[in-house]
Amino acid sequence: MRIACPFCGPRGVDEFAYLGDATVKRPNADAPDALPAFVEYVYLRDNPAGLHRELWQHALGCQSWLVVTRNVRTHVIDQVEAARDVAAARSSEAE
Amino acid sequence: MSTDNYSIFSVLREALRGHTGWKPAWRDAAPKAAYDVVIVGGGGHGLAAAHYLAKEFGVTNVAVVEKGWIGGGNVGRNTTIIRSNYLLPGNIPFYEHSMKLWEGLEQDLNYNAMVSQRSVINLFHSDGQRDAYARRGNAMRLHGVDADLLDVAELKRILPMLDYENARFPVKGALRQKRGGTVRHDAVAWGYARSADGRGVDIIQNCEVTGFRIEGGRILGLETSRGFIGAKKVALACAGNSSRVAAMAGMRLPIESHVLQAFVTEGVKPFIDTVCTFGAGHFYISQSDKGGLVFGGDIDGYNSYAQRGNLPTVEDVCEGGMALMPAIGRVRLLRSWGGIMDMSMDGSPIIDRTPVEGLYLNAGWCYGGFKAVPAAGHCLAHLIARDEPHPVAAAYRLDRFATGRTIDEKGMGAQPNLH
Numbered sequence: 001m002r003i004a005c006p007f008c009g010p011r012g013v014d015e016f017a018y019l020g021d022a023t024v025k026r027p028n029a030d031a032p033d034a035l036p037a038f039v040e041y042v043y044l045r046d047n048p049a050g051l052h053r054e055l056w057q058h059a060l061g062c063q064s065w066l067v068v069t070r071n072v073r074t075h076v077i078d079q080v081e082a083a084r085d086v087a088a089a090r091s092s093e094a095e
Numbered sequence: 096m097s098t099d100n101y102s103i104f105s106v107l108r109e110a111l112r113g114h115t116g117w118k119p120a121w122r123d124a125a126p127k128a129a130y131d132v133v134i135v136g137g138g139g140h141g142l143a144a145a146h147y148l149a150k151e152f153g154v155t156n157v158a159v160v161e162k163g164w165i166g167g168g169n170v171g172r173n174t175t176i177i178r179s180n181y182l183l184p185g186n187i188p189f190y191e192h193s194m195k196l197w198e199g200l201e202q203d204l205n206y207n208a209m210v211s212q213r214s215v216i217n218l219f220h221s222d223g224q225r226d227a228y229a230r231r232g233n234a235m236r237l238h239g240v241d242a243d244l245l246d247v248a249e250l251k252r253i254l255p256m257l258d259y260e261n262a263r264f265p266v267k268g269a270l271r272q273k274r275g276g277t278v279r280h281d282a283v284a285w286g287y288a289r290s291a292d293g294r295g296v297d298i299i300q301n302c303e304v305t306g307f308r309i310e311g312g313r314i315l316g317l318e319t320s321r322g323f324i325g326a327k328k329v330a331l332a333c334a335g336n337s338s339r340v341a342a343m344a345g346m347r348l349p350i351e352s353h354v355l356q357a358f359v360t361e362g363v364k365p366f367i368d369t370v371c372t373f374g375a376g377h378f379y380i381s382q383s384d385k386g387g388l389v390f391g392g393d394i395d396g397y398n399s400y401a402q403r404g405n406l407p408t409v410e411d412v413c414e415g416g417m418a419l420m421p422a423i424g425r426v427r428l429l430r431s432w433g434g435i436m437d438m439s440m441d442g443s444p445i446i447d448r449t450p451v452e453g454l455y456l457n458a459g460w461c462y463g464g465f466k467a468v469p470a471a472g473h474c475l476a477h478l479i480a481r482d483e484p485h486p487v488a489a490a491y492r493l494d495r496f497a498t499g500r501t502i503d504e505k506g507m508g509a510q511p512n513l514h
Contacts, residue, residue: 013407018396039496043349044349046338072352
């Protein structure tokens with residue numbers, strides 16, 4: 001498995017560290033339902049058997065956090081984006 | 096029992112008539128319209144649960160449905176190790192219960208599962224690690240589990256092939272559980288299947304669950320590729336596919352599916368007669384009765400349903416092996432393969448009721464499902480039959496993530512690829 005880092009080009013997977021599901025979103029800690037929302041955020045996962053959006057860091061390269069869209073049945077990678085671009089798009093959607 | 100009773104006499108009888116009299120060990124059952132209990136997943140856990148339901152709890156109107164063939168998942172893909180060398184109170188009694196069931200398994204099933212208590216040896220390399228293992232050994236002994244700490248002189252007699260003077264990880268001793276060892280994994284699935292079948296359980300292969308029928312919060316049955324099957328109670332024992340099956344019942348689980356690889360070499364003469372783990376180097380090894388060195392390491396570390404891993408992990412495991420036992424360097428690798436682990440968020444399993452009445456969950460076994468097969472089956476059967484958890488599995492609650500009662504044996508937090 002090779003991940004095409006948008007900054008460094010295609011690199012072996014052993015250069016990258018894995019964090020997990022990129023679709024979970026940290027809830028508002030001041031909301032009245034914060035406790036169940038945090039349980040869901042920290043522990044519960046869709047764990048799909050198909051396309052999975054996930055966070056990787058190019059730890060032994062440029063240190064960038066990436067959002068990788070990967071088919072977890074085949075390990076084929078569809079898309080690699082910089083996590084900060086994904087976060088910026090998400091927050092502008094929210095506004 | 097409707098099947099043959101296996102004994103020295105039946106072996107001799109069949110030897111004299113050319114082995115023409117053996118009957119199939121289980122029937123190829125077709126689904127009936129309804130059952131009292133349907134277990135989803137014909138692996139070790141599901142088949143064991145069926146056996147104990149029938150034998151210990153008198154529930155025989157039971158079906159085990161399996162999307163492929165029984166024993167084709169993780170019970171046929173593991174490295175066959177059994178042990179009960181845990182640290183935390185929620186875990187030790189459960190795994191020791193499993194170890195005791197392993198010790199009586201072959202008599203219980205009338206099936207040779209090749210249970211071999213050859214000992215499990217965990218190496219340490221520093222004072223700090225020795226103290227941690229001494230603590231673990233003491234915790235085990237306080238729970239009545241055998242454990243002893245070995246010094247280098249004693250260890251050298253048992254494992255002379257280790258590189259004791261390794262510059263990075265010099266071997267300073269080990270924690271040993273003598274009652275740990277290995278079991279012939281396929282025979283476990285087949286033995287439980289044969290015993291359950293003999294007591295009236297239907298084992299239905301090539302029968303994939305496609306949905307659940309739930310009304311008023313209560314389970315009524317399941318839709319399958321072979322039609323609807325009614326059920327008063329349904330239990331899930333789906334290992335790596337737990338999240339997918341639970342999603343059909345509207346549940347999200349605290350589980351990620353990851354791939355774990357394992358390896359076997361060509362057969363060689365007797366080389367190592369224990370199970371040896373080199374945790375610091377991500378490597379463990381034992382030798383099968385055919386002579387192959389069976390070894391593995393850590394999970395690859397990313398979500399996967401592919402049942403195969405990537406080369407960096409292969410290299411990492413083999414490097415660990417070479418660092419610990421340079422003598423294995425010239426042995427050729429015969430096969431490597433991957434299995435899908437239901438990695439829970441705290442590294443410990445779940446055996447519990449679910450929000451759907453009559454639906455039970457057995458999942459989150461991480462990379463340790465095989466050693467747990469007898470106890471998981473027994474405790475799941477207890478839960479189904481009595482509707483209350485078995486005392487040794489009472490901590491394996493589904494709601495422990497919400498209540499803060501997680502069982503984090505490694506202290507890694509909610510990060511499945513670190514457990």
